[in-house]
Amino acid sequence: MLKAGSLRENWLRPFFFYGNNWLSLLGGAITTASAMVLVGFWVVSVVGHGGSSNPYLGILFDLLLPGVFVAGLVLILVGIFIRRSFLLSTDQVPSFFPEVSIHDPVFRRGLDIVVVATLMNFIIVGVGCYRGVAYMDTVSFCGATCHVMAPENAAYHVSSHAGIVCTECHVAPGTAGYVHAKVNGTKQLFMVLVDHYPKPIMADHKVPVASATCLHCHNPNAELGDKLVVSQSFADDATNTQTSSVTVLHIGGDDALGHLSGIHGAHSGKIEYVATDADDQTIPWVRKSNPDGSTTDFIASGAPAPNIAHPQVMDCIGCHNRAAHSFDTAQGALDKMMAQGSPSATLPFLHKEGLALLKTKYDSQGEAKARITSGLITFYRSQYPSVWDAQRPQIQNSANSLVRIYIDNIFPAMNVGWGTHPNNIGHTDSAGCFRCHDGNHTSKAGKTITNDCSVCHNLVVSNEPHPKLLTDLGMH
Structure with a gap:
């Protein structure tokens, strides 16, 4: 059993002496700041879960911040090792190590550096985590940043639920839903990182039950006639x-x-x-x-x-x-757009030709855009030259509308075609x-x-x- 005096002289004094370098002090500040943020998050989670229910929250607080904490500890040890090696090589190791005391100006200066750096890091890490969590609650993160969700993101923006935050429907309230979302979100991130995710991505009962989501806004007993x-x-x-x-x-x-x-x-x-x-x-x-x-x-x-x-x-x-996240059929989407005026029903056989172009298989959305546009233009230039001369703007606008229908519903990179997602x-x-x-x-x-x-x-x-x-x- 080490005595208190022996522990202080053989371990604490050398530790603080060698640790009094800028690298170790920075590591101490990083470790302390990340620890304070983590403890604050754990307190909020245990006391009342007053924070965000974002499914990717676990990535930040269960993986990234602990990693930052460990990185700070590593910096402390690296700094100690470097300084000790330097002092040994230059024969500057003292015969006895300075006492650890607040009255020692060298120790006090190092402590001041740690305190100031910790406060700065706490503010930076805390604000960064808050802004990160807030961003992960946005539709742009779920739909745009995560590129594999492009089909669902496109369908969402034209749905009756556009404007409702993703987590309102995809994360059940309460501790169980919160934990499930964190675990599932972390797993999904790793699947994307290693490029091992299903194509297409199907719901497969991943949406919480209606009582935990839909019924927060909709009255199931309403008489709608x-x-x-x-x-x-x-x-x-x-x-x-x-x-x-x-x-x-x-x-x-x-x-x-x-x-x-x-x-x-x-x-x-x-x-x-x-x-x-x-x-x-x-x-x-x-x-x-x-x-x-x-x-x-x-x-x-x-x-x-x-x-x-x-x-x-x-x-x-x-x-x-x-x-x-509803996807149209080719005919349903075309009929709705034509009823709104574009593609133009004044162009002969527009419905027939447009439907054929929409149902053609393309390897990418870029290819679809080029071939749909050129295909419609070629049809009217070759088959109806008078229509091409008189209604060129309507033909170009109709081609643009056909491209929009395709891009909003078909995603070759994710194997999403007509009818992939049944309604x-x-x-x-x-x-x-x-x-x-x-x-x-x-x-x-x-x-x-x-x-x-x-x-x-x-x-x-x-x-x-x-x-x-x-x-x-x-x-x-």
Whole structure:
């Protein structure tokens, strides 16, 4: 056992003597400042988690700052080793080391340097960490800085949720959600750094349940009644014949008297399901909880018996799976843009040629931009020279609009093409409602999950050129 005097003379005095150099003093300041920031963060986390819930927070506080702390310690030891080696080589090692005392001017000067440097580093590291965390909470970090999220970032900016911070939907509140986000975010960063991440990146149940996210803003019991949906489409003929469809969606909900109606009302009870694929597109088993406490199991005919030990509970995300990151189909996107005026429906066969150019396979967005533009221009110059001479600006603007449609929806580098990300709202572009409402899911008692169209919507007008209804409503 070392005595106090021996410890002071043989260890502390040499340590402070050799450590009185600019490199060791800088290391001490860095170590102390990073330690103060870390302790402050740990206190906030334990006492109340009043800080950010950013999924990459763990990278900063669990990896980078501890690394800075260790780097400071290494600098202390390196500085001591260098000074000791120099003094030994020049025979300047004293016969006894100075006493460690605040009254020693040399020791006091070194202590002053450490204190000042620590305060400066604390301010720099603290402010840097705060600004770093604040930046990692922004959409630009999640969508733009992380280049692999380019498809989701493009879809987000044209969604109804544009402006909602990513962490509001992708990080569940509470300690469990916070820890999960930190671990998952750190893992994702390493996957990107080593270039070992999936292409395309699929959701695969990474979004927290609706009760922890969606229901903070949306009332699940609101009675929304019916919604009128008007859609425009264009034919592949010379005049790009425009037609309109009008659908009444029975969204419904839970009214003031507790009556359930419509799509939301039918799904507001407890419904469990088992999917056999990561995207929830194949659902062979559904269980509905009845008002009397009993349950009814529906199984798709011909499907093998699934493992129902861990079923998923259907919530908002079960149908609204692409609420903030929805991708169009080629025809859907083209029809919407043409209804807005560009690409121009005055150009002959624009819809047919534009759709063919959009569906062509390109190796990159750059190639798509060049070939779509040149392809449309070549078509009109060769097939309709008079149109090219008279409507050259409209053709160029239409080509630009086609390029925009492609760039907003197709990302060859991430293997994202038309239909890569299915949207479960409706059933025209992907299975959607028909995953369960296909008339093929039957209970033991012979009851089948309904596929009666009128339960969810009524098609009032179907592909009519000039619907009288829209004229009467002043919408045409």
